[in-house]
Amino acid sequence: MSPSPSLLVAVEDVRASLGPVLLGSTVGALLSGIVTMQxxxxxxxxxxxxxxFRFLVSART
Known part of the structure; x- marks a missing residue:
């Protein structure tokens, strides 16, 4: 039994959005690391x- 056409369209939509999600997650992790280092x-x-002052710094991160 082959998958329905609507399921194939949904899978293609997910595949198209995985690149931006991965890129956004990587950039977010990088920026979080920079803030932690600061x-x-x-x-x-x-x-x-x-x-x-120390409390304000920790509250902002």
């Missing part, structure tokens, strides 16, 4: 900052 460097370089 937060880590902030905590290492400015250990004497007030707690309120």
């Amino acid at each position: 937060m880590f460097l902030y905590y290492k370089l400015y250990p004497d900052d007030p707690f309120s």
